[in-house]
Amino acid sequence: MWQAQKWAQLYSVRELPANRSIWLEYLYSTVIELFQCDVWRATEKSLEWTTGSDLTEEAAARFPKANPPAYCYEVLQDLFHDRCRNVSHTRLHLLVGNKIRSLNVWNLVCDLLGFDLHDGRLEQRKSLKSTPYRIATRRSIELVSDVLGHTEACRWFMKLGRLLLLTHWILPWPSTTKLISTTKESGKKDLKRRLIWVSLVYATPDLLRLYNHRSTVPMCPIGGKERQTTVRDQLCQALHATSTERFGPSGWAPESDPSDSRFHWVPEDLLRRTGPILSVESFNIGRAVEPCSKGKVYPLAERGQPPILRLVSRIRNRTLEELDQLFSDLILAAQSEAEYQEFGENSATQPASDFDLDVTHPDLDQHGFTRNLNRTASGNLMNPTSATSDTASDSDTVDSSSTRNPPTRLRRALRSR
Structure with missing residues (x-):
């Protein structure tokens, strides 16, 4: 535990x-x-x-x-x-x-x-x-x-x-x-x-x-x-x-x-x-x-x-490392769901073309959850002091001064409307 x-x-x-x-x-x-x-x-x-x-x-x-x-x-x-x-x-x-x-x-x-x-x-x-x-x-x-x-x-x-x-x-x-x-x-x-x-x-x-x-x-x-x-x-x-x-x-x-x-x-x-x-x-x-x-x-x-x-x-029968990965994937899945709900509420007043989108990885991991392989959870889902600082230079990290952006799969969903 x-x-x-x-x-x-x-x-x-x-x-x-x-x-x-x-x-x-x-x-x-x-x-x-x-x-x-x-x-x-x-x-x-x-x-x-x-x-x-x-x-x-x-x-x-x-x-x-x-x-x-x-x-x-x-x-x-x-x-x-x-x-x-x-x-x-x-x-x-x-x-x-x-x-x-x-x-x-x-x-x-x-x-x-x-x-x-x-x-x-x-x-x-x-x-x-x-x-x-x-x-x-x-x-x-x-x-x-x-x-x-x-x-x-x-x-x-x-x-x-x-x-x-x-x-x-x-x-x-x-x-x-x-x-x-x-x-x-x-x-x-x-x-x-x-x-x-x-x-x-x-x-x-x-x-x-x-x-x-x-x-x-x-x-x-x-x-x-x-x-x-x-x-x-x-x-x-x-x-x-x-x-x-x-x-x-x-x-x-x-x-x-x-x-x-x-x-x-x-x-x-x-x-x-x-x-x-x-x-x-x-x-x-x-x-x-x-x-x-x-x-x-x-x-x-x-x-x-x-x-x-x-x-x-x-x-069941998972190693400690696999459990860590599973929990991280659950957090990221919750983040995607929260973002989807947020954009569902805002899409009526803000067109999808206004967003500057980051890049996410579409693959499914071994536990069946979609996750971005290169990003940590954003500040609204993880304590900012807990995240490693060397991720600031990653190409898919959103600048804190810019508008928060949805993942690519959400853009596709919005365009299909």
Whole structure:
């Protein structure tokens, strides 16, 4: 996380809103990327169980530790063994019974992230197993608090919790000593050890109507007898409407693949667009009771795959130098966007021919961002004292006394109008 501390000073994130958004996005993405890898690493440890693994070897080969799967029922439903029933390539073990300490989904989020928010203050939960993503969460909170203040750190943590729910529809059930709890194993009772997971479902009005006044579990028929699970599609339908609004009906369709980089999300955009329909309170632990089943509880799950944040895969397995370059490219992309918006506002009154244009490089770098290979970020995006002074003689540097000029690709856009 030391790069983020360096970037906070280098790019003046306290003073410059565009840079601040990118910096906070990097912190969100770092925690979530580490979370995904840590959870899958803990899952693969079941391969070492002497009494038999919970995860199939095919799943471990398909998804190595550094490339975990999407955490949703659609992807995870065939990756596990059920040794009690002697069934392979089946669903994971979803929590439905008396191990549920709390029905509050936010409590689960705090258990996973290792912090509580009480009376406007963040307090670290004690005695939890230390993991890289929890360390990154703590360091991120400290960084945001140091740079932007404690109130902003609390706000960042709340948004991180919402992002965790929006991008993971299956979550591990943690304990104080393990990232993923396990069921009991008993040879006498023929009980086999299994990893415990939690399914999240969208608490729509139709689901809430299935609760009666004495029960904390809705009553509805089982959709799949073989796997003793009902799969709903309310969450993917809600997000389909949001994705259509965001990416356009010609770009997004119900059959579109969320893993396609064209449909990856900026965290703030995802939070803003889903805010009216998907708050923390919109999620329930997925479980139900089948009618006439003497109260036996079974799991509910959501169909489809969750949204993906645009930086999570891009920062995975990167060197420090590559991360520096990626962050620089993000800053320059933000600069181009800000300039485009500025010229969009001014083009009606100022013709494009009035601009003396600088020269930019049109190529895309390895991370997919357009960047000028010979320029540093201008003063409105980087602290002027942080930029090297020997760039003053570069041919593409704009004189500070002249009118600020747009890059070439913006001139082309304006001419095409």
